[in-house]
Amino acid sequence: MRSTTLIGGALLAASSLCLGQAVHEMKKPVAGKPMASTEMMKPASEMSKLSGLIGNWQCAGKTFASPMGPEHATEGTVSVHNELGGRWQVSHYKEKKTAQNTMPLEADEYWGYDSAEKKWDRIAIDGWGGWSNGEAKDWEGNSITWMSEGVMMGAKGKYRDTFTKKNDREVLYKGQVQGSDGKWADAWETTCKKK
Numbered sequence: 001m002r003s004t005t006l007i008g009g010a011l012l013a014a015s016s017l018c019l020g021q022a023v024h025e026m027k028k029p030v031a032g033k034p035m036a037s038t039e040m041m042k043p044a045s046e047m048s049k050l051s052g053l054i055g056n057w058q059c060a061g062k063t064f065a066s067p068m069g070p071e072h073a074t075e076g077t078v079s080v081h082n083e084l085g086g087r088w089q090v091s092h093y094k095e096k097k098t099a100q101n102t103m104p105l106e107a108d109e110y111w112g113y114d115s116a117e118k119k120w121d122r123i124a125i126d127g128w129g130g131w132s133n134g135e136a137k138d139w140e141g142n143s144i145t146w147m148s149e150g151v152m153m154g155a156k157g158k159y160r161d162t163f164t165k166k167n168d169r170e171v172l173y174k175g176q177v178q179g180s181d182g183k184w185a186d187a188w189e190t191t192c193k194k195k
Contacts, residue, residue, distance in 0.1 A: 043086035044113040046120075049139060050089045052168055053080045059093070061173075061190025063101075068153055072100040078192055088112045103128075122146050132159055142166075152177070160184055169194040 057078040065071040076095035083090045089111045095104035107126035114121050120136040134148025142165040149158050158178040165171055171192045176184040 041085075044115045046113040046115075047082075047086060047089065050111060052165070053089065053091075053171070054082065055080060056195045057171070057192040058195055059173075059190045059192040061188065063188045064186050066177075066185075066187065069103075073098070074101055074104075074188070074190060076104070076190070083110075120144065120146075122148065124148070124150070128153060134159070134161075159187075166191075 132148040132150025
């Protein structure tokens with residue numbers, strides 16, 4: 001019994017040492033600048049650039065012809081809000097099932113800003129089992145372009161998605177897929193208007 005207690009004590013001491021080391025590593029300066037713990041807890045100030053997207057949107061557009069099917073019109077809704085202390089903006093997109101769109105898409109996206117790397121991060125997942133992760137440098141005027149890699153309909157691919165704010169109540173979203181020849185092909189386009 002004593003050896004079990006000694007082993008348990010040794011494991012507890014080792015885990016405490018590891019935790020202490022991890023906390024010490026987190027407090028190390030980033031790029032020569034010490035980071036206070038309260039600073040680490042705040043969302044990046046750049047997240048305020050997304051505040052105009054918060055709310056509910058009505059969308060209409062089309063998915064272009066591809067090996068996955070013919071071109072067809074799409075209708076859907078998007079709800080956008082901040083999560084996890086304002087560090088991530090989350091959108092939930094849901095298409096309406098119609099005679100033309102028999103396999104409506106449902107997807108979630110997470111947008112956040114990486115202060116250390118000075119870039120935007122994006123994670124997308126959908127109801128067909130697809131996913132992608134990517135990044136963007138920053139907004140260029142009213143547009144942000146994401147370069148991502150992931151899986152769509154069971155196939156790995158590279159994607160380029162551009163979101164353009166037409167005004168405070170209208171956003172255009174264009175998605176492209178890179179072919180095996182390296183060329184970009186339009187995959188979908190939708191315009192969302194704030195309700």
